[in-house]
Amino acid sequence: MIKKIAIIGGGNLGSAIAKGLKNAKKPFEGEIAVTRRRVHLIKSLEQDGIIVGKDNVEATKNADIVVLAVKPYQLKDILDEISPYFLEKTILISLAAGVDSLQISEMAGGRKGIFRVMPNTAISIGESMTCVSAFQSTEEQDQIINGLFEPVGVVQFIPEELMASATVLAACGIAYALRFIRAATQGGVEIGFGSELALRIASQTVKGAAELIIQDKSHPEAEIDKVTTPRGITISGLNEMEHQGFSSALIKGVLTSFEKIENAGKKK
Ligand SMILES: NC(=O)C1=CN([C@@H]2O[C@H](COP(=O)(O)OP(=O)(O)OC[C@H]3O[C@@H](n4cnc5c(N)ncnc54)[C@H](OP(=O)(O)O)[C@@H]3O)[C@@H](O)[C@H]2O)C=CC1
Numbered sequence: 583m584i585k586k587i588a589i590i591g592g593g594n595l596g597s598a599i600a601k602g603l604k605n606a607k608k609p610f611e612g613e614i615a616v617t618r619r620r621v622h623l624i625k626s627l628e629q630d631g632i633i634v635g636k637d638n639v640e641a642t643k644n645a646d647i648v649v650l651a652v653k654p655y656q657l658k659d660i661l662d663e664i665s666p667y668f669l670e671k672t673i674l675i676s677l678a679a680g681v682d683s684l685q686i687s688e689m690a691g692g693r694k695g696i697f698r699v700m701p702n703t704a705i706s707i708g709e710s711m712t713c714v715s716a717f718q719s720t721e722e723q724d725q726i727i728n729g730l731f732e733p734v735g736v737v738q739f740i741p742e743e744l745m746a747s748a749t750v751l752a753a754c755g756i757a758y759a760l761r762f763i764r765a766a767t768q769g770g771v772e773i774g775f776g777s778e779l780a781l782r783i784a785s786q787t788v789k790g791a792a793e794l795i796i797q798d799k800s801h802p803e804a805e806i807d808k809v810t811t812p813r814g815i816t817i818s819g820l821n822e823m824e825h826q827g828f829s830s831a832l833i834k835g836v837l838t839s840f841e842k843i844e845n846a847g848k849k850k
């Protein structure tokens with residue numbers, strides 16, 4: 583039974599995870615402690631029953647799970663500071679993009695039971711796509727991690743070699759999707775809607791499109807076929823988007839993000 587989670591680094595993702603776990607339909611009932619140096623910036627988390635503070639060691643003490651939610655280059659210093667306070671049973675989770683489990687294990691004194699977890703910011707509303715890779719873990723630990731993240735989205739265990747790809751497709755992917763929504767909204771304004779209404783229509787439309795795939799297990803092109811009338815309006819717009827390089831731009835963007843994460847790994 584998990585009684586205490588320490589999240590070291592209450593920035594964008596660390597705070598989103600804490601909020602998501604506390605506000606899930608099946609909320610995490612134990613203690614969540616979140617730290618950052620500028621603690622005033624996370625005071626509002628207290629409204630969700632989360633303990634906030636600056637003291638990483640205090641947060642780590644007695645924690646069943648420690649989540650490292652700092653930037654990759656800060657991992658070493660943080661682990662030097664808190665590793666001595668891990669319990670035998672403490673499970674270590676790293677969110678750091680591009681730092682592999684072996685490096686984390688070494689920084690933590692050769693520890694086993696390490697998970698790399700790559701959620702996205704939709705975890706704050708229980709809608710994350712969370713990819714997980716396990717390093718020298720037990721089956722029981724795997725189940726604990728699965729059970730922790732399932733209430734806040736979809737969990738997928740993957741081989742660690744795919745973690746960089748998961749970071750791009752799921753974590754960066756939120757930004758790509760939001761840019762689509764913004765661009766559609768701008769188009770909507772140009773054809774007559776106020777920006778608020780255009781945003782409402784564009785975002786619900788994207789949600790509906792995603793749900794068609796998720797709920798019906800349908801293929802995007804099969805759903806597109808249902809909307810494209812011969813000589814019709816949709817196909818004209820879609821084809822113009824393709825002439826302007828829509829799919830190609832997206833694929834190239836994904837590859838560029840991937841190259842960046844791969845190169846970041848090689849520089850270490
Ligand atoms: N944003 C995203 O969608 C995703 C991010 N990631 C990964 O998650 C990690 C965090 O990213 P993100 O949340 O965006 O980054 P942020 O910069 O928003 O958060 C990092 C936090 O760490 C805190 N911090 C820095 N030093 C310390 C310290 N010594 N003790 C305690 N807290 C400290 C900082 O606050 P302060 O300066 O006040 O101490 C800051 O709030 C990164 O490793 C990133 O690669 C992974 C997937 C998705």
Ligand SMILES: O=C(O)[C@@H]1CCC=N1
Pocket residue numbers: 679749753754
């Ligand atoms: O952009 C970044 O570097 C991090 C990794 C994934 C999301 N944010």
